Every structure is written in structure tokens, then in C-alpha cells.
Amino acid sequence: MVITVPATSANLGPGFDTLGLALNLRNEIEIKPSNITSIEIYGENAEYLRSLKRNFFVEIFSDIYKNLTGKEDKFSFKFNNKIPLSRGLGSSSAVIVAAITAAYEMAQVPYKKDKIINLALNYEPHPDNITPATLGGFCVAKLKKNRVYFLKKFIPTNLRAIVVIPNKPVSTAKSRNSLKSHYPLKDVVTNISSTAMITAAFFSEKFDILKYIVEDKIHQENRMKLMPELFRVREIALREGALMSTLSGSGSTFFNLAYKDDAYNIYSALKDNFKDFNVKILYFDNVGVKVYN
Ligand SMILES: Nc1ncnc2c1ncn2[C@@H]1O[C@H](COP(=O)(O)OP(=O)(O)OP(=O)(O)O)[C@@H](O)[C@H]1O
């Protein structure tokens, strides 16, 4: 069985822990029943992941598989990773969502994607990465009493993401600790109105308005100060025609949305100015986690 899962960009600026979308940059995992457990890792951060004593995917997969079947069967795992670690592209959510889905598939227990999203929450309390990793598209998610409520919208094919991936990781857990616990009412209102406008823009496919309404007062500026070059990434992307330009999740990646005809200009301006950063044009993903038997 092969399972693939997309990278995700969470928050979209003001939609902290609420908005997210899926990008066509996928980790691929091949799993086969075997007499012994074996793990092969290729691609992004392979050397680092090989050096770890515990494999996050295999641990989650084994727990869920045992819960479902009562058995401790052995499998061979081959990972081909494209999502860089701790860059705000949802690498941890991708692992969690893929591992849970793989366990249900291998155990041959029927499931709905709603189930995957809610189980994933036990491992990471951020529905804004988990929901689009599972479903693809643009997702709005709300966590209430330990349950995720969500809505998804397909992202049209005339849009592209231009991502700027710095060479420095940012741990989500650490970067959350640096955030304030209280905010003035006017800042809260800025985020509520901006998040509502972004949601309406995606659901009505009226993307031009994004140029004027994306404002965050909760987390972005503080997090961007950890890597001040990101202020210039935003300035250049917007100047070259991006519809919006936001920190991806907790960073360090910057996410830029553009019409496909503007994508190359934005990409080359960013590439020329940030030679040490990895700049990519990506399609959006509207499918989410996918299984090939
Ligand atoms: N392919 C992988 N295989 C095993 N473990 C992984 C893999 N990808 C990520 N992880 C685990 O997830 C951690 C990264 O999680 P973190 O939340 O800091 O970053 P992220 O999910 O990439 O960013 P964000 O949540 O802001 O989008 C890694 O340190 C590692 O423990």
C-alpha cells in the first residue's frame, strides 16, 4: 500500500488555529506486511530522521493498528519525504494524518475522513493543518469540546502558491510560547474581520479583495522578528502582484497566493533576492491524504 499526504499552510495570517490550505507537495509512504519491522527514509531531512531513536509515523501507526486489531503485526515502511521539517508546512500533521489513515487501511476497518481528523487531534491540537492535510483544499476549522468542526472549499486551478522556505527551522511549540496571552479588543476585531473576509473570498472565489484585507495582530509580526528577512519577502511578493503574503503556520516559510499568470514574476523576484532560501511555485491540492492499494 502507498499513501501520500500534502503539505499545508496554516493560519493564512489572521486565521490563527482556524484557516489552512493544502499544497501539492507530498510525502509518500510505502507500507507492506513483513516478517520483521524495517524502516527506510529518503528525501527531506532523511539523515536527521534516520538518526532518531523513535519514528513518529511508525509509533502512531502501530498504536492505532493495535487498537483496531488487537495485533502487533510487523511491517516494512519506506518514506519518501518532500515536506521539510519545522518550516511551517505542516510536516507533523502530514505524518499524523498519514499514519492514522494507513493504520485503518491496513486493519481493513472502514473509516470516514471526519474520523481521521478527530483522531489526529490527540497528537496535535491544530485543526488548521490537520484538516487540509486530510481533505485538501481551503479549510475552515473550529475546535470545540475536543471535536473539530470544519468546512472545505475547492481551490480553483487559476491560483498558485509561491512558497519561500528559509534554511532555518522554527519549532511550532517554541514559537507558540513566545506569543502574548492577552490582546487589546481592537486587535481581536482586526483578526476577526480579516479572517471572515478571507473565508468569504475563498468561498465566493473573489480573490482580488485579498490584496486589501489581510491583517494580523496576534502572532505574525512577533514570529517574523525571529527572521527579519521575512518582512522583505512580504514586501517584494506584494509589490510583484501577490494577492496575499503571510507566514505559513508558525514559520519559517512564507506563503504567497497569486493568480497563475503572476506566479512566475513573483517567483523570480523572490529567487533573485533570497538566494539562500528555497523558492517554489506550487499547485494547490484539493484531495488531501490519498491511498493506493
Ligand atoms: N517525515 C517525518 N517523519 C517523522 N517525523 C516527522 C516527519 N516530519 C515531521 N516530523 C516530526 O514533526 C516535528 C516537526 O513538527 P513542527 O510542528 O515543529 O513543524 P511543522 O509541522 O513542520 O510546522 P507547522 O506545524 O508550523 O506547519 C519534527 O521535529 C519531527 O519530530
Ligand SMILES: N[C@@H](CCO)C(=O)O
Ligand atoms: N496555528 C498553528 C499552526 C502551526 O503550524 C500556529 O500558528 O502555531
